[in-house]
Amino acid sequence: MLKLTRIFIKVVEFGSFSKAAKVLNMAPSSVTRCIDKLESELGITLLKRSTRQLLLxxxxxxxxxxxxxLVADSDYLLMSLSNQNMEPEGSLRISTFESFGRLNICPLIPEFLARYPKINIEIELDNKMVDLGGENIDLAIRIGIPEDSSLKSRKLLSNHTCICASPGYLSKHDNIEQPQDLSSHNCLLLNQQRQRTYWYxxxxxxxxxxxxxxxxxxxxGTPLLEAALQGLGxxxxxxxxVTDFVKRGxxxxxxxxxxxxxxxxxSGNVYVIYKHSPYPNPNIRLFIDYLIDKTHNQKIK
Amino acid sequence: MLKLTRIFIKVVEFGSFSKAAKVLNMAPSSVTRCIDKLESELGITLLKRSTRQLLLxxxxxxxxxxxxxLVADSDYLLMSLSNQNMEPEGSLRISTFESFGRLNICPLIPEFLARYPKINIEIELDNKMVDLGGENIDLAIRIGIPEDSSLKSRKLLSNHTCICASPGYLSKHDNIEQPQDLSSHNCLLLNQQRQRTYWYxxxxxxxxxxxxxxxxxxxxGTPLLEAALQGLGxxxxxxxxVTDFVKRGxxxxxxxxxxxxxxxxxSGNVYVIYKHSPYPNPNIRLFIDYLIDKTHNQKIK
DNA sequence: TTTAACCTTTGCGTTTTATGCAAAACTATT
DNA sequence: AATAGTTTTGCATAAAACGCAAAGGTTAAA
Structure with missing residues (x-):
């Protein structure tokens, strides 16, 4: 019954049999069957549904x-037992913005997986605004503290930025001596939802x-970096x-x-963000501690 | 997993795979399989066991x-939902001392089952001292309030007794005019653990x-009644x-x-006894209320 | 208003799991 | 040492779970 219950929770969470099926790696027909079975066992209707709508x-x-x-209690019981006995196992789904993930997170993963061979990581390098509540992601790495109070965050590192351009670009354009000068330059912009972009x-x-x-x-940032290197702006x-490119000139x-x-x-600082839970997945904690250990002791500062 | 958990609880409760299997209507091999599976899922050993000994x-x-x-919470959830929706179903295991059960409880059962056709009753007419804690019995009907504080009880009726014999017996023996006279008569006794028996x-x-x-x-009492009717004592x-026999002479x-x-x-009063539980089986309450309704309004007084 | 897209449901066949029988293995009691 | 009773294991069968493919239905878009 717990298994059917977990499936039910996912269906409600995603508001869709199909979406829940995807997340659970099941066929939609199996999800339908599970909900039917649960309703039969309970003798009640849990969901009113049509092809496009679910109502609890x-x-x-x-x-x-x-x-x-019930599921939380069960997970806690399982975790409290397995924490005492088994090496960490299970999966972690991580979302990080593309360039940071590729340059800073990906190189750290092999050592982590060597240390914990029974953990699987699924990393998504994606710049879209991730909704931890709505997607099956365990933790996200993003700039800035989230406004959603149900999320927790730990600071990974300060993310200082700098303004730069190629020597070729600079030689062909007016000097940039004070901030206001930027408004007359070709500034290559990280996409934002706002119509007008400001630098501070x-x-x-x-x-x-x-x-x-x-x-x-x-x-x-990667396409912008490439364009800047080629003198676009x-x-x-x-x-x-940019540190390496600056060093190289x-x-x-x-x-x-x-x-x-x-x-x-x-502040632009980089945070790792995860959902609050009374019984959190210990792998999340493991990975966060590992990242913090790395970022506080290695070249990323 | 909940099912395996329930089985595990029964095994521990009875201290034996075989006994748990009996109670659960399963083959002992299936019980073994279930415990194995649970241990595998949890990745720990739950029971140390040999063919004759179980240790947690x-x-x-x-x-x-x-x-x-977990199981209690789950049952409560199920009960709280089913109470709202479904007619009562499930089983009730009742133990009552033999004569009372046969004469007073059995005649009431058909009407109860007619009223609740999805409930099954398993009645055991047995004079042994029943251990509600150790046996799979939902409620017992016994004389006297139990000393076990984990049991709850409701008074069914006052159990007045009377001393009697057949006319044939009385005509062949000394008159019984005061209590002490009983000591020189052949008194047919309900078995008790004490060596010497007293009537008060x-x-x-x-x-x-x-x-x-x-x-x-x-x-x-039935064999004693039969013997008394035949003039034994x-x-x-x-x-x-005895009311009907007294009326007939x-x-x-x-x-x-x-x-x-x-x-x-x-006092000798008759009580219905059941185990205390935070989430009691509602069928127990149904049946008790039914018995009390019957005993307080019908011929058993 | 019609069509297309997408979701849920259902029929069906295959795979996996659960179950119990019977026998083996083991241990405590007699 | 033999017996009784329990747990475990091999095996076969039954039941349940699962996914594919198609059907049915609803909503959004054209």
Whole structure:
């Protein structure tokens, strides 16, 4: 019955048999069968449904509440037993924005998996706004603390950015000596939902807010970096993305005396975000501790 | 997993695969298989066992505690849902002492089952001391309040007894005019664990305790009744057992001015006894209420 | 209003799991 | 040492679970 209950919870969570089936790696027909069976065992209707709509019945709500607790208690019991006996196993689904994931997270994974060979990691390098509540993701790595109070976060590292362009670009365009100069340059922008994009710069004397624009936008930093290297324009990217290119002279840092930010309200720091749970998956904790250990002791600073 | 857990709980409760199998209507091999499977799923050993001995491991104890709660919560959830929707179903196992059960409980069962056709009753007419804790019995009907504090009880009826014998017996023996006279009669005794048996008689003026003996003992009253009817001796039996025979003249009540008791400390009243549970089986409550309704309004008084 | 897309349900066949019988293995009691 | 009773194991059968493919139904888009 617990298995059917877990399936039921997933169906309600996703509002769809098909979506739940995907997440559970089951055929939709099997999910349908499981819900039918559960309803038969309970002798009640849990869900009113048509091909496009699911509604929880009153009884279904009662059962959902009760079974959430039951499943949580069961998981806790299992975890408390297995924590004492078994090496960590199971899966972790991680979402991280593309460039950070590729450059900073992926290289750390093999050592983690060597240490815990029974854990599987499924990583998704994706710049879309991930909804931990709505998707089957255990933890996400994102810039800025989430506003959703049901999520917890741990700071991984400070994400200082800097503004830079290629020497070729700079030699062909007006000098960038103060923040306002940026508004007359071709600034390559990380995609944002807002119509107008501003870069924020601070120094010991004042804060600047500059309206910037350009002819290339991207959700991820990689295409912008590539374009900047080829002299297309000015970028504001994370230090860890550009450090090597700056050292090689392929990119030049502008406005060195200023601290730059992509968002007004956000420090731009990198956080690992995960859902609050009374009985959290211990693998999440393992991985977070591992990341923090690495980021606080290795080259990513 | 819940099913395996329930089986595990039964095995621990009975301390034996074989006994648990009997109670669960399963083959012992299936029980073994289930425990094996549970241990495999949990990755721990729950029970250390040989062919004659079961010991719970430390992990097994933890799991037992956790799963008792889990199963209770699950049952409660199921009950709270089914109470709202389904006519009562399931089974009831009842133990009652033989004569009372046959004469007073059995005649009431058909009407109860007609009212609740999805309930099954398994009745055991047995005079042995039943251990509700150790046996798979939902409720028992016995004389006297149980000393086990984990059991709950409801009074069904007062169990007045009377002392009587057949006219034939009385005509061949000395008159019984006061309690002490009983000690020189052949008293047919309900079996008791004590070596010596006393009958207790009270009237408005004094209490009498009479040592009695005879050449017939029985756990149940029926053989004694039969023997008394055939003139073998004197019996002290419940009113409801003898009323019809007294009316017919086949038995004569002796010492009519005295109230008689089989035990010093017990009123001799009949109680229905059941195990305390945070989430009791509603069928138990249904049946108890039905019995009380019947006993308080019908011929058994 | 019609069509297409997508979801749930159902028929069916295959795979997996559960179950019990019977016998083997083991241990405690007599 | 033999017996009785319990657990375990091999094996065959029955039951349940599962997924494929198609049908049925509903909603959104054209």
């Amino acid at each position: 019945t009153d009884k279904g709500t009662i059962f959902l509440n009760g079974s959430n607790k 710069l601070n120094n010991s004397q004042r804060n600047a807010k500059v309206h910037v624009s350009g002819n290339l936008k991207s959700k991820g 000015v970028v504001q990217l994370a230090n860890w993305m 392929d990119l030049v840092v502008c406005l060195k005396d200023w601290d730059s930010f992509l968002n007004e309200s956000s | 491991t430390d992990k097994g104890t933890i799991f037992l505690n956790g799963s008792n709660k 008689l009270n009237n408005s003026q004094r209490n009498a305790k009479v040592h009695v003996s005879g050449n017939l003992k029985s756990k149940g 004197v019996v002290q039996l419940a009113n409801w057992m 086949d038995l004569v009540v002796c010492l009519k001015d005295w109230d008689s008791f089989l035990n010093e400390s017990s």
